[in-house]
Amino acid sequence: MTTPEETSLPAAYHAIDEERVEVDAVILGAGIAGLHQLHLLRRLGLRVLVFDKAGDVGGTWWWNRYPGARFDSESHVYQYMFDEELYKGWSWTERFPGQPEIQRWTQYVADRLDLRGHIRFSTTITSAVFDEDRSRWTVRTDRGDTVDAQFFVSCAGPLSAPLENVFEGQNSFSGDILHTAKWPAEDADMTGKRIGVVGIGATGIQVIQTIAGRGRHLTVFARTPQYVLPMKNRVYGEEQQSAYKARFDEVSSTVPHTFAGFDFDFAHVWAEYTPQRRREVMEELYADGSLRLWVGGFADLFFEREVNDEISEFVRNKMRARLGDDRLADILVPSDYGFGTRRVPLEDNYLEVYHRPDVELVGIRDNPIARIAPEGIVLSDGTVHELDVIVLATGFDAGTGSLTRIDVRGRDNRSLAEDWSRDIHTLMGLGIHGYPNLFTIGAPLAPSAALCNMTTCAQQQAEWIRDAITHVRTQGATTIEATKEAEDAWIEHHEQTAAATLIPSTDSWYTGSNVSGKPRRLLSYTGGVGAYRQKCHEVATSGYPGFAIT
Template sequence: MTTQTLHGNANVPTPPQRIDVAIVGAGFGGMYAVYKFREMGLKIQGFEAGGDVGGVWYWNRYPGARVDLPSIDYSFSFSPEIEQEWTWSEQFAAQPELLRYINFVADRLDLRRHIQFNTRVTSAVWSEERQLWTVKTDRGAVYEATYCIMATGPLSIPKDPEIPGLERFKGRLLRAARWPHEPVRFEGLRVGVIGTGSTGIQIVQEVGKDAGELFVFQRTPSFTMPMRNEDLTPEYMAEVRRHYAGIRESARNSAVGGVRPQSTRAFFSVTPRQRQQLLEDAWKSGGLAMLGTFCDLMTNAEANEHVAQFVRGKIGEVVKDPVTAEQLKPRGYPIFARRPCLDSSYYETYNRPNVHLVDLLNDPIVEITEKGVRTQSGEVELDMLILATGYDGLTGALLAFDVVGRDGRTVNGKWQDGARSYLGLMMEGFPNLFMTTGPNGPAALANIIRISENDVDWIAAAMQHMQRQGLATIEPTAQAEQGWMDLVYTLSQRSLLLKAKTWYVGANVKDKPQGLTLFTGGFAKYREHCAAAAQDGYRNFTFQRPTLARPVPHTGQEAPAEAAVAG
């Protein structure tokens, strides 16, 4: 085999490097996979397009970037030592602290030496004869791996807006998902922001403080609620450390994979006065308390509209200009059907004289010009334009390179009508290929770190089962895959998530198949399905024994199957 080397000499033969596990991505899922499979004694190699670990938190350095889950929840649970050694400073950590935590974990566990950074995987091709994956990178390296782990994450392929003329803008163009590593100054500048999802909201409330003028181009307003962030005292963190085990167990057995309060109370089971008081209490508490105040907000449209109207009322109370307030009030889709947003001063920002809302429903963008943004009513001249227009979510990362399974089948071909898999973990026709936080699991609807840990542990248990049985390949049956997708579809029809045009359903990408392919049954139920798939002897999978005289990778000390899949 002749391949291009790292030094660009295409005539130097580069023999493939033989490994047990190739891991694509070094976010939370990829980091845990590197640790887990290394500790099992497997020969591993990780690949990451970014310059370091962290996934979305490596790239997202825009002003105001902050997690919308409690910090103590948005952290690894597999290492009691790390839990005891790390101290969070805020209830909702900002990006710099999150990245410090991620780097701390990578240093503490010595993960970086197993990962190639600034490296993109360009293809992964299955050899049926040799029962392995050939993985190629953009640096010319070739690897042959028994297993491939796609830890590419649900949000990793940024998407520019489909607006003519973007390349013509002569001011500074910034993308939230690929923010510069050096500080960006806004003082005295005319700044535009396109996009008002969770990222845009975080940017607006920060840039509005400093920009000479800020123009917010809003197509679809988002519901956002006060975060009510607070500092965490040493005394509180000491309590958390003493009780981490119970906190983690509670999170694993919750629908959201976290410690956010949840209720079994149906909206109409309490009186109007009590409902109003409960909503007021949730608004004052902050965070996503409101989403957990009633159990039927995503299934009962009338209950959902009552809560939506409550939040619209709060917008009217905060925003002084009645026209702007009305434009900021979301209508036409259920509250929480788009990603729930949290803020510290978003609506208050529109009371600043230097901040202007451009309502694209009434004054749509025509084009980007050399000087700024032209809407139907005229041109807004800008010094800087910030794109906060989201991602090709859930499927984009795995469709961004060539993944070829048995008989030349590609993931692009398999997913041409929408993502499909078994448990969001494996696909029929793609032996020994695993996904973490795949598009048919709970992915964007639960704590991604709890999902990642569950998925990696499940994959590890499957590998150990294969080692015990002397098996070389695993993949789900077509019947099991179809059965899972039927369940995903049935559950989705009960959810109000279908009622909004979001990246959850692929509506933000032109020509992308539309539909809700996420498992909406909750994280705890998802864990039950994963455990059952292993505990019944993997009857929903087909296996092959080695076709060549080669050893099956040794996966280390065997653990009881029920312990291995407990997540």
């Protein structure tokens, strides 16, 4: 297997001069989206170069190596569906595999499709500037690369810009501070140490349930409680692997058309059931040990307050029963927002962790963290929690951060970071007005920004981008750009669709409210993966209305 260090620029990518290399497309990111996009554009015969700041393929699965990191999508659907042999050539060992196996799968894909030679690892794109006179992008990196490309495709992912420096005094801490999205390759030794975890979102939950008992004492600092569902993982042997592989045709034909890109869809209508039957269905969905109760049960959950209230109370009662302690429940069980309007984590005996004598739960809703001192974490009331290790599970600048942390400039030298600081806008999450030949996957205003099984949406968007590039080149044109009118119309449709749901009423990273000063807008399109896919298909088959092609 070729290692990242052994890759070199293919001979077909020639130097324009001593300083610049010319290609047809530059791709940002070698994760789930980037690998597929590279494969598709190479099959068109394009010269493609990928840059990734990681040391190998995998994207989020390379960076998020924290203890307990794993799928909460079932493994048989978190796969590429464009090649049956590729799909069947890999055998998952669990229903919800862990990070090491997931990264090995991405390495399998890269090697099977012979992609490594086109990827520059450990390299960060620092700027991408559109040259209006030449209708091409100039992309620069921190390693001195200057690349001239017709197309620039961002496959950086919606959760790739971690929030790291969030507390005053972090640099003064005498121990180790670890961010979950930048976990060391060699797992940190916590033996005998006092550990503090800040954050109880999906990532924090996985870390907490995994490291409890590793050190001398674990202190969890919890602000916003989360609805959680128990994960029922199981080992896959040959029988289970053969069973899911035998369903390839069924899964590949149905998954892209469901609401969230999973192997299930909303199957029940609240009004059609008696109270007793509703309860039975909720129990069945809960017992499945997956995300079915969230995005495979009652669609009414997202639209009807009374329905949401009842399902929310159902989950609350499950959590309270497991906790069996009023103080713990007051901190850990949500009461001021509805189930499903924030990200719903799956967990494995997470709530039971708080029954351990070596675990302390500190609620910081009303007594927030004031600063980090050399000895540990200081709360607003002056309480000091002495620690040796601090784990920050503090989230991401979702959807926008991967591009706004790069100096991306379009027509008239306009800055994407400045544009999005005023208002987050895209056309279908695929293009941005003012930025010709820039395509995006996992960007705002598409399901892939939050409400989608990532492989499902990444494949669809990558294939749409391939087809759009093919159309441009077939037409003998040089640029494709979202028009202002079409972008405005999509934003209006996006907002109307979102407003029909209960999701925007809840503060979360879904709405950007976790980042100070970020414009509030629901990042993900809520019309559903299948409906979005159909809209994209209609645009492509109609000659790309809403995109100016010149």
